[in-house]
Every structure is written in structure tokens, then in C-alpha cells.
Amino acid sequence: MSKKWFNSKKFTGIRWQQHPTRKHGIRFDRKFGYRFMFQGIQFEGFLGWETEGWSEKDTYLKRQFYLENAKNGIGPTSLKDEEQQSRAAVLAEKSKETSFEDYFNNRYLPEARTRKKESSIRCEKQHLRDWISPQLSGKPMHSITPDDIEQIKLAILDKGRAPRTAQHVLAVFRLVWNHARKRNVVETDSPTRAIEIGKINNQRTRFLKPKEAQKLLDTVKDLDEKAYSLTVAALYTGARLGELTGLTWSAIDLEEDTKSITLLHTKTGKPRVLPIASPLHHILKATPQGNADELVFTNSKGEKWREAPWGFRQAIKDLKLNEGRTDKREWICFHSLRHTSASMMLAAGVDIRTIQSHFGWSTLAMLQRYTHALDESKRAAVDSLEKALATKSGGKVIPFKKAANKSCS
Structure with a gap:
């Protein structure tokens, strides 16, 4: 094809190049192109051959279309742009028929595996398999309604599962839906927004007594020394599992007069x-100290704990601490060590403001979980008052004398 350009005399901005051998009628075939300037930017490109149906006029009309799009700042300004938008439209149309299950497995899951723990992935897959898929049955995402979500919730509750389970399942659905919305697979808010789960009470009502706590420590120590170290740290600091497993040696001060731990990565974001x-x-x-950025508590492989240690969980089973308890709020878990610490401090009479600061509670509402400890603390306070008064009075209670009635006249 000749690289020489021929400019149209009839239509501004239209030109063509001539094929060296192929003809269209009595003249050589022409490949039409366009060009125009807008705000100092040159727009140009080829459109097609005359043998493919293109003409000077058709090319000019397309040029005007691209020019108008450039002025408006929206729409294609080249044939390549049009082809890309066409493919995107086809994909968008196909995505409307994508089922929730297909999107989860083919789009969401591969990306989630790059940033989530395997235990979390396993839990999400289980929720999909047990609760979401049986109700949706391959229904396209754009057709899923709040009624479908309501059926998922009812199926969970009908099986005798707690409302908390329904909340977790719907949270997974919402997570995947929002993932799809960010990628323009769906256009609306998650249908879970229209669903009410009801009030959920997951407040734990049971903590370890001192003898139980000591027996647990002894059992964990026999099973796994590293799990024992982490368990002791949790019980004696009241810190959360995540706060301890991310602890580095830079946050440890072992000097006798200043010995302390600085928790930087806390739930509230405020160091303690x-x-x-x-x-x-x-x-x-006694623990070999690593570099400042190395973890203090690691598993047997020298890696970060991703969940409560096996040694701790096995000790709970060996001691049968959860045996016969059907309500999971009464189960002892690793987080129970934090509740146990708070309970013991309150029972010992430590003032609530100090405890609030120690545990990083943003409000005193958390104290409602420790009413039994508060009752013990108040009883101890009253007993101390009674002993003090008895000492002052020689062991006798001094009654109040009744004042004589006097006239107000």
C-alpha cells in the first residue's frame, strides 16, 4: 500500500492511502482515515477500505462523531475505542447472567486468597456451600432480591442455628456483592441491607476461676511450651490474641524498675x-531475644500464630471445661483469658477507671459483662467498712440516738 496521503477536497479532515494493486471499480482501492485537533491534541486514525463499504462521506461523519465526543469529554474518539467499549458492553451483558456462586469461585476467591488467611477462606466457602447456594440455586446476581436473602436467613434459623450464624453468612454475601459492585458486575446495593437479623446477644457469661486458670496453665505447659508462654501473656496482661501475636521485641522493656509491654496494634488503634x-x-x-522487629511469641515453626494455639485448645478439651455446655456463650476460648483477667482485677477491688485504661475500653459499658465481679468487689468494700467501724467502736455497733421532738413554734 502506498504511504502517500491524498486529502479530500469535499470533506475537511478526511484523507486516504491508495492500494498499489487492488482496485475498486475503475480506480485503486482506498483506505480512509481522519484527523482533527482539539485543545492542542492531535486525533487521527484509519477506519477502513472502500471495498469494505467506507466512503469519504462516511469517514467524515465518523470524524464528526469523534470530534463531538472529544469536545464533550465522553465517548470513543477512535475505532479502537469503539471496539474496546463494544467488548466491555458484551462482557457486562454476560456478567448480568453470572450467578453468585460463579462469581464467588471465579472472581472473588482467587483475589481473596492473596490477602486472607486460609481459615477465613475455608469459613466463607462453607457458608456458601451450606447456606447461600442451596437457596440461590445458580440464580443470576442481577436477579437476586431481598426475598432471596430472607430465605437464606430463615433457612439458617429453621435449622436451629443462632442469629449470629445468620449474621456471619449474610456478611459473607455482602462482602462478595460489594466486591462485584466495585468491578461493575452489579450496580445496586447489596440486598442484605433490607434484612433485619434482630438483636444478637453474644455476651460471654463465664470466666475462669483462679484454680481453673492455674490448672489450665499447667495443662498447656505440659502440651506445648510456646503455647504456654502465649497463654501466660494473655492471662497476666488481658491483651487480645491479635495484640500479642503481633508483638515485637521493640515493644518489650524487661528492666526491673520499668518492666512493661507497649501494645501498638490495638483494636481501638490507641497504644497501651x-x-x-x-x-x-x-x-x-528466659526467652532468647530477637531483633527489634522480630516477633516475641511464635509457634513451633518460629512463625506467627494465626489462631489460638493447639496446645491451648487441647488443654480445654483435656480438662473438659466446655463439656455439657450447649450455649457457646458459656464456652471457654482464648479470649476468655482477657475476660478472666478483668474479672479477677475487679473482684480484687481495682478501681474501674484503672481497669478501663488497662484493657483499652472506650466506654465503661463493657463493665456490664462483669457484674458478678463488681458484686464481689462491692461486698469486699462493705466488709472492709464493717471491719473499720467495728474496730473504732471496740467491736460494737454504735446505734444512732433518736433526737427529741421539738416544736417549730
């Missing part, structure tokens, strides 16, 4: 400095 109790101090002193 906690004193180190003697049993924990002894363990940390």
Missing part, C-alpha cells in the same frame, strides 16, 4: 502500655 507481672517477666527473660 501494660506492666509485666513477675510470672510473665520470668518467661520473657
